[in-house]
Amino acid sequence: MIIKIQVRAWVSPRGTSGELRKYQMQGRGRVAGELERLIDGGTPNKSAVASQVPMPPPRNPRSAIHAKAPVTEEVGEEAVGMEEVSVAIDRRQPPWLNGVELLEDAKWNKHVLPTGCEGIDILLGGGLREGQLTEIVGPSSSGKTQVCLCSALGVADLRLGVVLFLDTCNSFSPHRIAHMVNSQSDTLAKEGKEGSLERIMSSILCHSVFDIFELLDALHQLECKLKHQVKSSGNRIRLLVIDSISSLITPILGGKNSQGRLMMITTGILLKKIANEYNLSVLVTNHMVGGEGGSLKPALGESWKNIPHVRLVLSRDQGSNVCNVSILKHTIMDVAHSDDTANLIRESGRSFGGGLRGFSPHPRQSPPAGARLPSIYCPPLSPHSPHLGSLGFPPPSPWASLRRRLPTSEWCST
Amino acid sequence: MSETSRFRSLEDGHGALKGAQTAWDMLSEEQMQKHITTGCEELDAILGGGIHCKEVTEVGGVPGIGKTQLGIQLAVNVQIPVECGGLGGKAVYIDTEGSFMVERAHQIAEGCISDLLDNTAHRLKDFPACPERLQPNSFLANIFYFRICSYTEQIATINYLEKFLEEQKDVKIIVVDSITFHFRQDFDDLALRTRVLGGMSLKLMRFAKKYSLAVVLLNQVTTKFVEGSFHLTLALGDTWSHACTNRIILYWNGNDRHAYIDKSPSLRSATTPFLITGKGIRNATSHCKRVRMM
């Protein structure tokens, strides 16, 4: 399954080149600029790219030839001006990897970040995976922002690195995080507490974006920064949260032209690229709108659906603070159990305790789905948590199921 | 402590993102920030001090519950001088329904001023300039009023505010009464409505953040058929429900008006009674005499 992620990342530059061509035929202006930048702007030369790849792996000539053939063919058909672009694309391509190397990459570079909420962690087999795009879908006030804040806190609290929070709804509340910190670390002495609060809060960065262009600008900036970032442990950006991406994209969708949709896909691809190359975990939220027959559906629909690796659905029980999480799509784990839910108690309050509290574990090994367990308060995971040790290896059973699933359509889906 | 400073320096070193702030800075900034009082202490308490600047707050309720009253009250209260613990700002009032009654605004301003003089008379002695400013008319002069007659004008006004706010830096609150009206009447194309409203809410979010002001949107209610029974819910549908940071619902509970926090990233849901008096919005528990018309 990890292979699959890599393949997707491969496909993406080709996808954009196609769209770029389409765009150059009809469009003009800034959008084209965005796309060009996406393709070649960020990566000036090969050496920079090579230095980025964490464990420079040996090339495998055979796979490179096979994979490259269709690209060159396609470009050959195009007008003269496209050659430059194709050269740029070629140069831009990171070296091709074989399965073993990908596995190594996954093993050493793609960690699992705990979300700070036990229920979700168990459901996701450890938490948010680096290199992956996780999406949270839910109706209004179902706890999407709370999960985001909680994950940000989780990463910052364990000193894993810096969290970047891109906020589109003015919903990032430092007060709320401070409150969650204070209610968690009851044991610490007072001055220790203040110190740790400052430490945690300083490693969460927040940036407001109110426009799809600002978002793309911010992502490009981030990409440049990441490129020159020294690969050290303490303060590298580990988690990128965008709350909510749908509110940026809804205003540009619709109308008679497809640029809006194009921008959406571009953003998705860029996010996945950043996630994969720089080993970030990306968490985005998507809201729900009323569909046909009064049922709710995610606001970003069919064309967005295949972008995130993991989709979680949040819902809130009528008139209570219990939220349910279930997996809609997961590229690694067996989704046959997608009706498994974790229940969270949402305690959105200043006088209350630590935000989201996990309740009810899991899928397979424990009680049948649907059985409600009593609330278990979960203390924050320590840095030595076993989740961190597992380094991207999912539990054995998904492997088995993966083997079953791989040859099917999931493979080739782009 | 040494560790945190190390952290700081490293962070500054990699520079992160232009315009990004750390949560720590935001927290200390937020603690410095004053809130706009609603006039009702209990309501302020559940709102964490009042209506927050830099946030978009939506207020909804049945007809006659007091949405417009709250809107006018906030437009007046934002002008409470800094010496009296207010923001000393100005207000933009965007009226789509024609329900802004200037006589009522005058009454509320009078009520606000008389309460200020009662409560802070001793403090005001130190500020001799105050009495001139504490006139209902000077309060009214600081409310900028836009009367909107179609949804086109609504979009245009929100666009134009960008320029307006650039000139009027003192504006600390934008009240839209109501965001719903024209979008509910004139639209057949729901996809268009969703898009236009989405764009509008992003613009308002941007103003809130950029100029550090509060945005209060008043919304109407509608009935919705859920699980076999009719419920009241705020208008404009599910998409719009994501567009605001906070959502407050005003409703009748028995014979009292209550406010309920339906959605907020930082506040817990809570409910509190409030009262509408001749002077404006006040505490429900205090035995403040209601003005009876003679």
Place this chain on the structure above:
Amino acid sequence: MCKNTINGVKTKGRRAAASAAAMSNKLICEMGLPASIANVFAARNGFSRGCCGPLPLPQDALSLPEFDLVALLGLDLDQVRSAVARISEIACPPCRTALSLLEDRARSTCHLPTRLRGLDDALCGGIPFGALTELVGPSGIGKTQFCLKLALLVALPTCYGGLNGRIIYMDTESKFSSSRLIEIGKSSFPHIFQSEGMAQEMAGRIVVLRPSSLSEFTESLQQIKLMILQHDVKLLIVDSMAAILLRENERSTTVQKQHSWCWPLSFLKSLAEFSQIPIVVTNQVRSQNNDEVFHYSFQAQKNDTGKTSERLESHLTAALGIQWAHAVTIRLIFEAHSGHRFIKVSKSPTSPAVAFPFVVESSGISLLSHDGLEVMGAEICTIHCQVQDTTFLIRGPSHTLVFNASLQQFLG
């Protein structure tokens, strides 16, 4: 034709609101955009009419996504943005301070007094100009009487405290009765109506329209728009709004219903604003189903227990729904309970929740007390109808009340 009226308004020197309303109808090419951009708009206008839809009005430019504009106009994004900003600035209504509104108010008449002292005080002087006022109540309670009285007050010459204006009375249920009008006039202003020809002149100022269907109604609304500007119309009454909308409702499907309801509503509101006259509409009541007691989903559980006792009473609710209720600026409820009839100020941005007991006399409605009774809480929104008064049973407004009046004379 429409343009003429707009110019007419401007020359008449009416309020800024009118010119603002006109502004959003202005064509983009007349807006004084930078020449290059204006040309592009003008050029695209003719050419794109077939394929992409025309762009003559600002609402098109403002509601299209930026990308569509880029494609349509062939400009780049920054140019489109500056053009949109410019159009917005021009289409935006003028900014006024609340103080200047207050000064305006002081200068001109802005309320139509009802001559019911208590009610006038509660409403800060009477029925406001430029707003929609709604009367809700069961049939036979006195809504039509109230409307007739208002019509009369507007028709009165200025020297007697009237407005000396014309009235348009949209009578959808054939309830308007000239004889009743004259009777009210004679008993409330005997000195005026005794003079020769005065009664005829007054009655002549009231134009009664009797639309029988919604389409006729909308058509006559269009004509009224012109009439109001040309003649000196000072009041528009629609009695009853509910009848005409509900009649239509039975025939049409839900989608049409949604649309056909909305149009008159927004039209009336803009008409009131545009021409600065008071508009009074009446609304009927219907009985409320028990399961229809609306609550928010978050308060669903806790309220279930307390409701059983109340459910035994018959509940009435306004026939036009919640959307209508939001749109009116002032709502007066006419109701009957504990042996009296009451007018309640149910929704008003200016006044507290008060109720006034009233009786219907030969001179129209008169209040029993000018001190309003304070109404507690949600009570202000409910509508009661206890049939105690025998006169309720005999239908037909004029006859009933003539009967009532003569009964009172007989008893007194």
